[in-house]
Amino acid sequence: MAVSIIDLCVNCFACEPVCPSHAISEAKPHFMVDPKKCTECEGDFPVFQCASICPIEGAILDSFGVAINPPGSLTGIPPEKMAEAMAELQSH
Amino acid sequence: MQLPVLNNTPSQAEHGAKGGCSASSCGTTDNQMDSLPDSIREKVQNHPCYSEDAHHYFARMHVAVAPACNIQCHYCNRKYDCANESRPGVVSELLTPDQAVKKTMAVAATIPQMTVLGIAGPGDPLANPERTFETFRRLSEEAPDIKLCVSTNGLALPDAVEELSKHNIDHVTITINTVDPEIGAKIYPWIFWNNKRIKGIKGAKILIEQQQKGLEMLIAKGILVKVNSVMIPGVNDQHLAEVSRVVKSKGAFLHNVMPLIAEAEHGTFYGVMGQRGPTPDELQDLQDSCSGDMNMMRHCRQCRADAVGLLGEDRGDEFTLDKIEEMDIDYQAAMEKRKVIHQAIQEEMDSKRLEKAVKAQQHQQEPKLTTRPVLMAVATSGQGVINVHFGHAKEFLIYEASPEGVRFISHRKADQYCGGDSTCGDGESVLQLTIRALAGCEAVLCSKVGYEPWEMLEAAGIAPNGEHAMEPIEDAVMAVYKEMAAAGKLDEKNEAVRANA
Ligand code: SF4
Numbered sequence: 297m298a299v300s301i302i303d304l305c306v307n308c309f310a311c312e313p314v315c316p317s318h319a320i321s322e323a324k325p326h327f328m329v330d331p332k333k334c335t336e337c338e339g340d341f342p343v344f345q346c347a348s349i350c351p352i353e354g355a356i357l358d359s360f361g362v363a364i365n366p367p368g369s370l371t372g373i374p375p376e377k378m379a380e381a382m383a384e385l386q387s388h
Numbered sequence: 389m390q391l392p393v394l395n396n397t398p399s400q401a402e403h404g405a406k407g408g409c410s411a412s413s414c415g416t417t418d419n420q421m422d423s424l425p426d427s428i429r430e431k432v433q434n435h436p437c438y439s440e441d442a443h444h445y446f447a448r449m450h451v452a453v454a455p456a457c458n459i460q461c462h463y464c465n466r467k468y469d470c471a472n473e474s475r476p477g478v479v480s481e482l483l484t485p486d487q488a489v490k491k492t493m494a495v496a497a498t499i500p501q502m503t504v505l506g507i508a509g510p511g512d513p514l515a516n517p518e519r520t521f522e523t524f525r526r527l528s529e530e531a532p533d534i535k536l537c538v539s540t541n542g543l544a545l546p547d548a549v550e551e552l553s554k555h556n557i558d559h560v561t562i563t564i565n566t567v568d569p570e571i572g573a574k575i576y577p578w579i580f581w582n583n584k585r586i587k588g589i590k591g592a593k594i595l596i597e598q599q600q601k602g603l604e605m606l607i608a609k610g611i612l613v614k615v616n617s618v619m620i621p622g623v624n625d626q627h628l629a630e631v632s633r634v635v636k637s638k639g640a641f642l643h644n645v646m647p648l649i650a651e652a653e654h655g656t657f658y659g660v661m662g663q664r665g666p667t668p669d670e671l672q673d674l675q676d677s678c679s680g681d682m683n684m685m686r687h688c689r690q691c692r693a694d695a696v697g698l699l700g701e702d703r704g705d706e707f708t709l710d711k712i713e714e715m716d717i718d719y720q721a722a723m724e725k726r727k728v729i730h731q732a733i734q735e736e737m738d739s740k741r742l743e744k745a746v747k748a749q750q751h752q753q754e755p756k757l758t759t760r761p762v763l764m765a766v767a768t769s770g771q772g773v774i775n776v777h778f779g780h781a782k783e784f785l786i787y788e789a790s791p792e793g794v795r796f797i798s799h800r801k802a803d804q805y806c807g808g809d810s811t812c813g814d815g816e817s818v819l820q821l822t823i824r825a826l827a828g829c830e831a832v833l834c835s836k837v838g839y840e841p842w843e844m845l846e847a848a849g850i851a852p853n854g855e856h857a858m859e860p861i862e863d864a865v866m867a868v869y870k871e872m873a874a875a876g877k878l879d880e881k882n883e884a885v886r887a888n889a
């Protein structure tokens with residue numbers, strides 16, 4: 297059981313120091329979770345520490361591959377609104 | 389500790405409690421630093437970010453060593469640098485503490501005017517205590533003639549005060565956008581606190597408490613505190629005068645209100661949701677109303693977090709990582725050299741300050757004009773003189789001339805209202821944009837003005853003026869003001885004018 301960091305990661309370093317299991321390290325192209333070390337914070341904290349500080353929606357997935365912070369959950373920007381704004385920008 | 393209220397000299401009060409930057413003391417407007425206690429004045433006087441005249445001579449730099457952040461601000465997209473200290477949309481090269489120390493010493497040895505090193509991002513410096521403090525620790529030891537400063541969102545500040553006080557860090561900037569948790573919840577969607585993500589009002593309340601506690605602890609330690617606020621129309625604009633009052637009563641020496649810059653392409657909450665930033669008049673009105681009881685910083689250009697050079701000038705390209713690796717710095721020798729140069733600059737600044745004081749006295753004795761105030765734009769690259777060609781100016785300094793004297797109002801980027809893309813006006817030339825950026829000004833003083841811009845400026849009601857090249861700004865602005873007065877151009881009361889700065 298382990299979480300994983302995917303390519304949405306912006307390399308902000310926030311998760312690395314908060315991991316109780318030292319499972320996260322700086323890597324290219326983005327931070328990585330060592331699945332052998334990740335304990336899902338079991339026994340240390342009731343919530344995933346990495347996913348509690350990560351500012352990027354969708355960057356960290358649980359062991360089922362589901363985003364722990366789904367779109368809209370952190371920024372408060374409704375996903376449709378984001379899509380609209382992006383479409384607007386593309387059209388320029 | 390409570391600091392005396394700034395800007396409350398009688399001449400200011402009758403002036404309608406205007407304040408502004410210490411640049412503008414040619415008239416009766418007292419140099420507002422004179423009312424600060426000596427210990428603080430000394431610290432502030434030669435600081436390039438805080439003293440309008442010092443920033444023509446001294447330089448500061450920032451190093452980006454602190455990537456992580458422990459909160460989210462609605463105006464920040466964390467793919468970019470901390471928007472509290474940097475222009476939005478900027479990404480700086482992250483340095484290790486070792487690289488940061490090398491870079492700082494390389495710059496200090498090459499640009500002796502560099503006297504202040506700040507850590508301001510790309511995240512929150514205090515959310516990266518190890519990286520931030522290692523940088524400070526080493527610089528305090530290896531380059532003791534460099535002043536250190538740090539800016540923070542305040543969440544981790546109370547825990548950092550003790551360590552900060554050890555490193556001789558005498559300037560801390562806290563970004564405080566509100567003292568009300570309900571407003572806070574509209575600015576900060578969440579914080580990371582005690583191993584949990586805390587959202588909404590509860591999170592904002594903790595952040596506000598930590599900011600205020602940190603502010604009080606710093607003041608108790610005798611560390612200078614500057615407060616930054618981002619002005620967000622419809623969210624905290626009405627509330628910032630209250631913020632100003634609170635932080636001032638606790639002893640912050642300066643309050644800097646910055647405009648929200650929100651663009652959809654930054655991908656921030658405010659950008660995407662269409663939250664607008666303040667207009668220049670709204671910003672100035674707020675700065676004026678706050679400066680009634682507090683020193684305000686008007687010359688802040690929201691510098692880049694990794695900028696190197698005099699404010700507004702960036703020499704970062706000379707100090708890339710590969711270049712500093714190759715440099716071999718003898719800092720002891722550099723420090724000797726720096727000392728001599730600093731002394732020379734100090735003498736020049738002292739003599740200019742004296743000159744200014746003498747002129748202010750003369751001005752007071754002259755018969756007083758009763759004409760209306762006028763805004764003028766000035767093209768300068770520093771040293772306090774008019775020395776830039778109109779067409780080369782990337783930014784203008786805006787001054788207000790009135791019977792009271794000359795005061796500095798703000799900076800305007802030549803392209804301030806346009807990101808250079810298609811969103812602003814079809815086919816407008818750079819020249820048209822620049823002229824638009826000068827709206828509200830009645831004259832523009834440059835070293836030279838070309839033929840085409842001359843005509844367009846005149847057509848826009850802005851008098852081009854190239855007659856004061858290389859003259860001190862305030863003298864020139866006053867001279868032009870007096871000419872306008874003598875020509876009878878200023879007789880009608882025009883109250884609308886000031887609001888356009
Ligand atoms: S879930 Fe916990 S243990 Fe696993 S990487 Fe994240 S912080 Fe570390």
Ligand code: SF4
Nearest residue numbers: 305306308309311350
């Ligand atoms: S906190 Fe999120 S965005 Fe930041 S480095 Fe970790 S996974 Fe990447």
Ligand code: SF4
Nearest residue numbers: 457461464470471472
């Ligand atoms: S404190 Fe700075 S880095 Fe952190 S979210 Fe706010 S603006 Fe961004």
